[in-house]
Amino acid sequence: MKISAMGLGFLGLFLIFITTQVFKFSSDHLHNQVYRTAFHFQPPKNWMNDPNAPMYYKGVYHLFYQYNPYAAVWGNITWGHSVSYDLVNWIHLDHALYPTHPFDINGCWSGSSTFLSNENPVILYTGRDSQDRELQNLAIPKNSSDPFLVNWVKSPHNPLMSPVDGIKPDKFRDPTTAWRGPDGTWRVIVGGEGRAYLYHSDDFVSWTRRETPLHSLPGSGMWECPDFYPVSTESGLDLDESSSVDEFSKYVLKVSTYPVDSYVLGKYDVESDRLTVDSEFEDGGLDFRHDYGKFYASKTFFDSAKKRRILWAWIAETDTEVDSVKRGWAGLQSIPRTILLSESGRQLVQWPVEEIETLRSKNVSLHDKDLKAGSAVKISGITASQADVEVYFELPELEGAELMDPGWGNDARTICGKMTASVKGKVGPFGLLVLASKDLTEQTAVFFRIYRKDDNKFVVLMCSDQSRSSSREGPDKTTYGAFVDIDPLQDKISLRTLVINFVAKIYMA
Numbered sequence: 001m002k003i004s005a006m007g008l009g010f011l012g013l014f015l016i017f018i019t020t021q022v023f024k025f026s027s028d029h030l031h032n033q034v035y036r037t038a039f040h041f042q043p044p045k046n047w048m049n050d051p052n053a054p055m056y057y058k059g060v061y062h063l064f065y066q067y068n069p070y071a072a073v074w075g076n077i078t079w080g081h082s083v084s085y086d087l088v089n090w091i092h093l094d095h096a097l098y099p100t101h102p103f104d105i106n107g108c109w110s111g112s113s114t115f116l117s118n119e120n121p122v123i124l125y126t127g128r129d130s131q132d133r134e135l136q137n138l139a140i141p142k143n144s145s146d147p148f149l150v151n152w153v154k155s156p157h158n159p160l161m162s163p164v165d166g167i168k169p170d171k172f173r174d175p176t177t178a179w180r181g182p183d184g185t186w187r188v189i190v191g192g193e194g195r196a197y198l199y200h201s202d203d204f205v206s207w208t209r210r211e212t213p214l215h216s217l218p219g220s221g222m223w224e225c226p227d228f229y230p231v232s233t234e235s236g237l238d239l240d241e242s243s244s245v246d247e248f249s250k251y252v253l254k255v256s257t258y259p260v261d262s263y264v265l266g267k268y269d270v271e272s273d274r275l276t277v278d279s280e281f282e283d284g285g286l287d288f289r290h291d292y293g294k295f296y297a298s299k300t301f302f303d304s305a306k307k308r309r310i311l312w313a314w315i316a317e318t319d320t321e322v323d324s325v326k327r328g329w330a331g332l333q334s335i336p337r338t339i340l341l342s343e344s345g346r347q348l349v350q351w352p353v354e355e356i357e358t359l360r361s362k363n364v365s366l367h368d369k370d371l372k373a374g375s376a377v378k379i380s381g382i383t384a385s386q387a388d389v390e391v392y393f394e395l396p397e398l399e400g401a402e403l404m405d406p407g408w409g410n411d412a413r414t415i416c417g418k419m420t421a422s423v424k425g426k427v428g429p430f431g432l433l434v435l436a437s438k439d440l441t442e443q444t445a446v447f448f449r450i451y452r453k454d455d456n457k458f459v460v461l462m463c464s465d466q467s468r469s470s471s472r473e474g475p476d477k478t479t480y481g482a483f484v485d486i487d488p489l490q491d492k493i494s495l496r497t498l499v500i501n502f503v504a505k506i507y508m509a
Contacts, residue, residue, distance in 0.1 A: 037500040039359055039386070040315070041333040043080055043092060047072050047324075048331035050225060050297035051312040052079060053113035053123050056305055058147035061087055063312070064096055064123075065333070066110060072324040077107035079125070083148055087310075087336050087355045096123075096139075096152050103127045103135045103159045110225055110297065111136075114178040114188075114241075116204065120144045123152065124175040124188065127159065133169040135159035136190060138205070157205050165209070167192060174225045177301070178204070179241040181270050189214050191223040196253065198273055215253055215264075215275045223255040225297040229309065230268075231341040231348070239309075240302035250341060251275060252348065254290065254298065261290045261298045261313065263348065265341075278346075288347050292413070292482040293464060294318070295334060311339045311350060318476030335498060347485070352498065360388055371430070385435070386500050393430060393493040395450070401427045404451035404459055416463035416481030421445035428461075434499050435469065444469045446497055450488055460484040460493065 036042060047068035055062045060083050067080030079097035082090045097108040104127025111125030123139040137158040142151035163172040171193045178188040186204055189196040195216035199207040214228070230239040230249045239249060253275055254263040265288075266277035290298050290311065298313035317330040324330035337350040364381045371377065402425060408415050421429050431447030433440070445465040450458055464480045486493065 036329070037332060037386075039088060039356065040335060040500060041082070041090060042329065042331070043067065043082070045072070045328050046070070047074055047329075048080065048333075049074065049314045049316070050110045051299045051314060051333055052110050052125070054299060054301040054310065054312055055113045055115075055121055056301070056303050057121055057149065059305075060085065060147045061303075062113075062149060063090075063333070066314075067095065069095060072328055072330045073321050077109060079108050081149075086358070087353055088358060093148060093150055096149075097125065097154075099127075101127070101154060101158065103129055103137055104154075105130055106132060109134070110174045112175055112177040112299065113301070114204075117180075121149070122204065124160075124178065126173040126175065129159075131169070133163055134172045135163075136161035136172075136175050136207075155205070160205060161190065161199060161207050161209075167197070171222055172197070176226050176228050177241055179228075187273070189226055189228055191226045191255065193222055194218050194220040196223060196226050196228070196255070210273055212274065214273060215266075215277065217281050220255075220281055221257040223257065225254075225256040225261075225299065227254040227263075227298065227300055228252065229300060229302075231265075231309075231339075233341060233345045240304070250278075250345065253277070254300075255281075256297050259294075259296055259316075261296060263288050263290065265345075265347070289482075290339075290348070290350070291334075293480045298334075300339060308338050309340070310353060311337045352496075356388075356498075359386075376433075387434075387498075389432065389434070389495075389497045389499065391432065391495050391497075393448070393495075395427070395488055395493070398427060398450060398452070398458060398488060401450050401452040401458060404453055410483075412461060412463075412481035412483050413479065414481075415461060416465065417479045419449060419461075419463075420467060420479065421447055421463070421465045425449055427451075429463070431495070432497060434497060442468060446495070448484075448493060448495075458488050460486055460488055462495075 041063065042048065049066040052064040052066065063082050065080045067078050068074060068076045069078055070076050078095045078099065081093045081096040083093060084090045099105050099107055106128035109126035109128060111123055113121050113123050115121055121141065125137055125139065127135050127137045129135055138155035138160055139152045140155065141149050142153050163169040172190060174191045176189050178186050180186055186201045188199050190199065195213040198210040198214045200210060201207045228251065229241055230251050232239055232249055250265045251268040252263050252265060254261060262281055264277040264279065264281060266275045268275050290313065294315050295313045296316065298311055300309050300311045303310050313334045315332050315334055317324055335356060336353045338353055339348055339350050342349045364379060366379060369377060419425065428449030429447035431445065433443045433445055436443035447463055449461045451461065452458055460483065462482050462484050466477045467479055469477055
């Protein structure tokens, strides 16, 4: 693997500091599976999609997930189940939920876990019945003293919530983690078309729908896999769903509208059960996204052991079904990330969980390197296809930055698609080439460009250009992009890239 720092078309100099760590890969039985990742979560075989009901219970992390026990394509949806002590090494258990009853005979779909007042976990999930109606159901552990929670029992009261009174029967799914208000009543939301249906219950069995949804936006599509939780404007303070609502808290409402996850921040009024958002989902699309690449159906949970909120998401395969069947598997989960409210209170910030750093082994560093326009530096000593790269750029001057064309609009992905890594500019592109062949005919470019606005402020554009990532037909070669909320005159541009065989995930510090 070649990792290069690019300085294409930059009129001037910048300093680059790179630290690269190679990841250990000890899964010998997977060595012959070239495209499996070393540390993203994957079951041993077959299809996987949405993460479901992640939790920490009696010293054990649990991850459930949408799973096909019989093939590497979608279908026969059950709940797979794996456990871990460190979020890195996983033990695969028997499946937790199978389609067995009239209320879920066509699949046990996505859902969430909730800890009841006795600290015992329960699961709310969507089942699809023989008429293809989506119904909300309850499952409880057969033995709550078992830290592995191997066996789950479906409630005799199922289904608890049904699509009635105008709800489309196939547009009613994915209940969230429930929370308890100061009145002692449980609340949960279920996704619908452009709305988050809100339900109340005193006993977690009998649920009543509120007349008005928690939040809605007509025309914004199906809100799958909603997530709702508090975050604190006090830096570094994480809150669980039971935390009291006060002036220092905001709430996050996340919805998945294929193929992206978006969120809004706002104030939640527990008396009216309404969310007043800071800014709305734009045109049914995204004001903010958890991730600007492949990242869908995300789910968070509060880790009571380390007092942090952790985010998971499904990363879909982009090969053909034929390739998936040939490999014997499809789908993986994102690296688990901590998620916090930024110091400004305007958006969320994320970082890989600290446990991932235990996979680091060999260290390679490059410091105080001046790069001129068109130059590149090969990072020697790195031959693995698993690496953790941290790079910092210092820009000595930006006077030559191009004026951003107002006709481009605010769609960073479209701009990155036009201004690819091969297009020279005044300040950029500069960044990394990863997963590159020796002759660079195959490469993935992760790079920045800096533009000037009319008011002489600067805009930082970050792109991931996959247009040359593979010479094969089939894999998706989409270019992704996002605007980064930093001041390049005041701050270093820092980038962390996790490279794992065929995946390159990017984080901004």
